[in-house]
Amino acid sequence: MKKILICSIMMMGALTSCNSFLDIHPDDTFTNTPAYWSNTDNLDNQCNTFLNNYLGYGNGSSYGWFYFKALSDDQVDFTDNNWTFTNVVASSADWKSAYETVRHANYVLTGLAKSSLSYDAKATYEGIAKLNRAWTYYQLVRQYGDVPFINTVVNTADEEILYGPRINRDVVMDSVLNDLNYAAEHITQTNKQRFTADMALAMKADVALYEGTYCKYRTVADNAGKGPDLTRAQRFLNECADACTKLMTKDYHLNASYKGNYNSTDLSKNPEMIFYKPYSKGKLTHSTINYTMNTSGTNGMTKDAFDAYLFLDGKPKATTSLATNDAATLNANNQYGIEAQLAVRDKRLAETIDPVLAFKGHAYQRAGTHAFTSTTGYAVSKYDNTTELTIDERNNNNRQYTDCPIFWLSVVYLDYAEAKAELGTITQTDLDNSINKLQIRAGLPGIQLAPAADPANNMGVSNLLWEIRRARRCELMFDNWTRYWDLIRWHQLHLIDSEQHPNVYLGANISNVPNPEVDVNSNGYMIGSNTLNQVRRFDKKYYFYPIPTGQITLSNLTQNPGW
Known part of the structure; x- marks a missing residue:
């Protein structure tokens, strides 16, 4: 095409x-x-x-929507981790x-x-x-x-x-x-690179889910005097579910590869795409891949995000029977790896970060040229294309031409499951026809209507909503600044306060590393680069x-x- x-x-x-x-x-x-x-x-x-x-991965060397938006509990930025605005601007x-x-x-x-x-x-x-x-x-x-x-x-x-x-x-x-x-x-129009009725439905699903949950959870004290409006919330959540239902009955199907949604040079053949931004070698390019292994520093996944991924038995870290030791181990190449941890976790985790940690004293060469480090040790590999792009194209600004998803089916499944759960009308069939398809692709058991409690649930919601929110976080990790706006609409923005929730600034467990050249806490977890003097307090x-x-x-x- x-x-x-x-x-x-x-x-x-x-x-x-x-x-x-x-x-x-x-x-x-x-x-x-x-x-x-x-x-x-x-x-x-x-x-x-x-x-x-629709910025997608950005144009040329400009920042895009994916990976770069680090203000959340998912990433530690290598430069500035403060709020978007701390003062009134002109x-x-x-x-x-x-x-x-x-x-x-x-x-x-x-x-x-x-x-x-x-x-x-x-x-x-x-x-x-x-x-x-x-x-x-x-x-x-x-x-x-x-x-x-x-x-x-x-x-x-x-x-x-x-x-x-x-x-x-x-x-x-x-x-x-x-x-x-x-x-x-x-x-x-029907061209997936332009505006279509299906794109409007996908956009409506996102917008209506935001509005429905925002109006359900907002408070008078924190949201400019506007308190919860359950009638309004129900109306918008129903609009979301309706838009999703229309899309779910159309000829869209999950792509076999989760990572393939993010690192393909041609998304036109991807059955999951509803609307995407095309790039082309030598014509319209971006720099997302290069930035994820920039020698000046790269954003890393937080311990908080890493711990969100389930184990392959479908249980969280607190209740799984699988091995939970997350300390990195030294391999024959003098690298500290986490392969053993990735092998027992949600498959999306291994498709999102590198199997080798990247930190000062142990930089990593993913593309075989310049070594780089990550703010947390965990390095982002989700957007890299190792087969179609040359090493030179991956390692330099304005050389990447992988297409960018903007609206796609997995998000529709997530929107649908959450809207139905918030409405209190969800059934096991609803779960199986939507979000559980994503769980299966991730190598996990499906979510049940009455899942077991996770001691990590700190949002004050039901076990079911907690698991749906977890699935959304893991499926859309580093995508389109989704996590930040999810925390806004759930009225959970305080979770990115680094004093109240230090895991948002912590990284990999490097307790096995002798005399590390980076800061670690008393339990051996890496403290995100540049964060000791960047306390982020919620207001x-x-x-x-x-x-x-x-x-x-x-x-x-x-x-x-x-x-």
């Missing part, structure tokens, strides 16, 4: 005002006539621009870029009103614009809570909009759902990003609590 490559477009400057609602998109400068909006080539160009917002690319996209979506919708195309043709493009407006507002609400809501093209005369208030985030999310429902019903204000002061000054917006 020929890959469709949409390269990044440099953003043009804003209008003379600094208000982000007026920022124009580069494709919004042309002769605006009914004839323009009646030409499908023009409309394709306008809608293809939205693809730039401006933010997250805010600015989002409202540029909102304006562009509204521009397309306004232009289509003039089009002479057939209803069905216009509806497809309207669906694409609404899908992307929905996706953008979802990001804004996750980050900022209440936000200004704009569904028209704003100009300098629209003072009521320019200086309007932030809108209740629940109202904004209702609009997001409406836009996604329209997109799922009206988009007729409820971190449930929201600060509103940029530049926007507050220009638009009379209120600031988020605590900032």
